[in-house]
Amino acid sequence: MAKSTFEYVKTFELDDSLLPNTWIVVRIDGKCFHKFADDHNFTKPNDERALKLMNYAAFHVVKEFNELLVAYGQSDEYSFIFKKNCQLYNRRQSKLLTTINSKFTASYVYYWDMFFKGERLKYPPTFDGRIVLYPTEENIIDYLKWRQADVHINNLYNTTFWTLILKGNLSPTQAEKRLCGTVSADKNEILFKEFNMNYNKEPEIFKRGTVLLRKSVSKENSGKPSAVIVDIHDDMLKEKFWHKHSYLFKNSKEIVLHEGSMTDII
Ligand code: ATP
Ligand code: ATP
Ligand code: MG
Ligand code: MG
Ligand code: MG
Ligand code: MG
Incomplete structure (x- = not known):
């Protein structure tokens, strides 16, 4: 085509x-989701429908981009x-950030x-996004540990806060003071002695994201390996997790996704 003067x-x-040979992390986060959660009657402190919707949306992102290795989600955020x-x-x-975020x-x-x-979506939600690069395997593992430590701290606080309000009849101000x-x-x-609740028995999806x-699996009929996307709620702060999944960051061989399956997600 001829070039225009413009x-x-x-x-x-x-x-x-972006700098070559570094892990690219795209993290998206819901804008004003404390309000979005209120406007859509999210259960306090954890709405399971909301978490599963986040996971399902992220699953479609991972499914579309074969070069994504791992995604991690908690609350209103997801890291790819x-x-x-x-x-x-x-x-x-800009291409990477915007396509991931809009998908x-x-x-x-x-x-x-x-x-x-039965819960009508009242207005379009907005997510912000950023990209961070990590050069070493230790950095990328620490990144995931950081996000999971965050959910642990927040969830223990929120679970206690809302239990004091909903079961202990404290006002939000009183609960905040108490904590x-x-x-x-x-x-x-507090949870155990006053409310007979064992925090360890709270659902893993709430505690760990x-x-x-x-994951590579053998196909039933052909025996050929293919890949599926699985959702797990394991403890990434334990070294056991990284031994089990060491193939993730060490093996740069392409794992091509043929079919997505997320058994537990719906
Ligand atoms: P910002 O725009 O700065 O991100 P924000 O209101 O989204 O503001 P966050 O720190 O991202 O602040 O926190 C997300 C908030 O969304 C939580 O504090 C909580 O109120 C709400 N939220 C997100 N997911 C859930 C969920 N699954 N169940 C209940 N509440 C949720
Ligand atoms: P890329 O992902 O690189 O942007 P693309 O297929 O979106 O690929 P574009 O150059 O953005 O390529 O072109 C958009 C194409 O979308 C057009 O060529 C046309 O085929 C189609 N398209 C977009 N808007 C309309 C429209 N209003 N009516 C008909 N076709 C449209
Ligand atoms: Mg934020
Ligand atoms: Mg947010
Ligand atoms: Mg957030
Ligand atoms: Mg286009």
């Missing part, structure tokens, strides 16, 4: 390709990790009714 404006676009040698969109930052957001809306039966200066052990004790990963 075409020079294209040269104003800047190169935003590309393999180190990812070449998708020539590693252009996720569109899926969240598209599948809303599947999880929130001021407490450490984890104190919160566990959800890891989505590609």
Whole structure:
């Protein structure tokens, strides 16, 4: 096609390709979800429908991009990790961030009714997004541990806070005062002694969030390996997890997804 005289404006676009040979983390987070949760009657402190919708939307993202190794979600956020040698969109930052974010957001809306039966979506939700690069295997593992430690701290606090309100008849201000200066052990004790609740028995999805990963399985008829996406709620702070899944970051061989299956998710 002949070039128009306007075409020079294209040269104003800047190169935003990301440093090679680093793990690319895309993290998206719901905008003002404390309000979105209230407006859509999320159960306090954990709405299971909302978590499963987040997981299902993330599953569709992972399914679409073969170069995604792992995704991790909790609360209103999801992190998507590309393999180190990812070449998708020539590693252009804006392309990667915007396609992941819009696929996720569109899926969240598209599948809303599947999880929130009878709860009308009142307005379109917004998610923000950022990209962070990590150079070493230790950094990327610590990143995932950091996000999982965050859900642990928040969930123990929120579970105790809402139990004091819903079962202990405290006002939010009283509950906040009661928890001021407490450490984890104190919160566990309040739950156990005053409400006969064992925090360890709370659902794993609440305590640990959800890891989505590609797993190789043998196909029944052909015996050929293929990959599925599985959702797990294991403890990433334990080294056992990383021994079990060491193939994730060490093996850069392509694991191609043939069919997605998320057995527990719906
Ligand atoms: P920002 O726009 O800065 O991210 P935010 O209100 O989304 O503001 P976050 O720190 O991201 O703040 O916290 C998300 C909030 O969304 C939680 O504090 C909680 O109120 C609500 N929320 C998210 N997921 C759930 C869920 N599954 N069940 C109940 N509440 C949820
Ligand atoms: P890429 O992912 O690289 O953007 P693309 O297929 O979206 O690939 P574009 O150059 O963005 O390529 O072109 C958009 C295409 O979408 C058009 O070529 C046309 O086929 C189709 N399209 C978009 N809007 C309309 C429309 N209103 N009516 C008919 N076709 C449309
Ligand atoms: Mg935020
Ligand atoms: Mg948020
Ligand atoms: Mg958040
Ligand atoms: Mg296009």
